[in-house]
Amino acid sequence: MTSPTGTAEPTPSSPRTALEALRGEIGKAVVGQDAAVTGLVVALLCKGHVLLEGVPGVAKTLLVKTLATALELDTKRVQFTPDLMPSDITGSLVYDTRTAEFSFQAGPVFTNLLLADEINRTPPKTQASLLEAMEERQVSVDGTPRPLPEPFLVAATQNPVEYEGTYPLPEAQLDRFLLKLTLPLPSREQEIDVLNRHAAGFDPRDLGAAGVRTVAGPGELAAAREEVAKVTVSPEISGYVVDLCRATRTSPSLALGVSPRGAKALLSTARAWAWLSGRAFVVPDDVKALALPTLRHRVRLRPESEMEGISADTVISGLLAHVPVPR
Ligand SMILES: Nc1ncnc2c1ncn2[C@@H]1O[C@H](COP(=O)(O)OP(=O)(O)O)[C@@H](O)[C@H]1O
Numbered sequence: 469m470t471s472p473t474g475t476a477e478p479t480p481s482s483p484r485t486a487l488e489a490l491r492g493e494i495g496k497a498v499v500g501q502d503a504a505v506t507g508l509v510v511a512l513l514c515k516g517h518v519l520l521e522g523v524p525g526v527a528k529t530l531l532v533k534t535l536a537t538a539l540e541l542d543t544k545r546v547q548f549t550p551d552l553m554p555s556d557i558t559g560s561l562v563y564d565t566r567t568a569e570f571s572f573q574a575g576p577v578f579t580n581l582l583l584a585d586e587i588n589r590t591p592p593k594t595q596a597s598l599l600e601a602m603e604e605r606q607v608s609v610d611g612t613p614r615p616l617p618e619p620f621l622v623a624a625t626q627n628p629v630e631y632e633g634t635y636p637l638p639e640a641q642l643d644r645f646l647l648k649l650t651l652p653l654p655s656r657e658q659e660i661d662v663l664n665r666h667a668a669g670f671d672p673r674d675l676g677a678a679g680v681r682t683v684a685g686p687g688e689l690a691a692a693r694e695e696v697a698k699v700t701v702s703p704e705i706s707g708y709v710v711d712l713c714r715a716t717r718t719s720p721s722l723a724l725g726v727s728p729r730g731a732k733a734l735l736s737t738a739r740a741w742a743w744l745s746g747r748a749f750v751v752p753d754d755v756k757a758l759a760l761p762t763l764r765h766r767v768r769l770r771p772e773s774e775m776e777g778i779s780a781d782t783v784i785s786g787l788l789a790h791v792p793v794p795r
């Protein structure tokens with residue numbers, strides 16, 4: 469950045485600049501998928517977990533790995549397989565013959581950013597141990613609670629549930645994820661871009677070589693969260709969030725609407741988005757922008773709607789078009 473007098477000044481490293489840079493770094497490896505990238509940043513700001521859904525090969529794993537590289541945080545990856553045990557995630561007590569005592573061997577959940585890859589390939593018991601740790605932010609193995617590090621974010625990937633040999637996540641626990649981000653197939657242009665990058669030598673296993681640098685760490689994240697906490701919410705905006713959530717409860721297409729926990733989540737994601745957009749107050753468009761990823765996994769369709777091919781997104785989009793917006 470150059471000052472009016474022409475002398476070069478160091479770029480001001482405000483928390484927002486750092487988080488914007490994060491998006492830039494991810495873009496060095498991942499083509500498109502902007503909504504998912506934004507969602508991950510929002511989740512970091514809101515201390516929430518994310519579920520990434522998409523067919524195989526749309527860069528779910530690459531996206532989280534790149535985020536991990538661009539953040540100065542401890543990260544671990546667990547590939548969820550059919551034979552994975554709860555203790556493979558949480559850790560377990562091991563007997564030390566030297567001291568003749570049991571000691572706790574921490575599992576991979578003791579990290580800042582956990583990539584839980586293909587979470588729906590593992591049976592419910594193992595899923596439950598992760599979901600519990602996500603909610604409680606601690607692990608109890610022998611009755612002793614052990615707190616997880618801070619920050620702690622789980623990015624879980626899953627294939628769309630119709631895939632064979634998968635265990636759908638229990639519906640009642642889906643709302644432990646702040647956001648459900650869906651990764652679409654790339655456009656023709658984007659797909660050509662992916663191929664060109666590979667032809668030019670891009671290697672998804674060597675993100676450093678692709679120029680992905682560390683641009684933010686725990687300090688920036690904490691500062692950013694403090695700023696987000698100062699974003700103001702007018703009574704009209706709270707009313708709008710509640711009206712949207714109430715509308716899901718009476719929608720004829722839905723068997724189950726959004727809970728007050730979901731309403732709380734929408735307000736917090738909208739606040740983070742307002743801050744990322746450079747505002748100190750929330751506007752209705754912030755709420756609209758985050759409504760789909762925040763609410764889509766918190767509603768249940770009626771079987772009839774499902775058979776007609778209606779999706780949660782269709783229903784929520786319809787409500788966004790009808791619920792009166794405060795001015
Ligand atoms: N949008 C994209 N941008 C960059 N590379 C991509 C993209 N989509 C797919 N790829 C390429 O395809 C590979 C497969 O992606 P991966 O992250 O393993 O997918 P998933 O986890 O969704 O199955 C990536 O490593 C990358 O080389």
Ligand SMILES: [Mg+2]
Pocket residue numbers: 525528529530585625
């Ligand atoms: Mg993958």
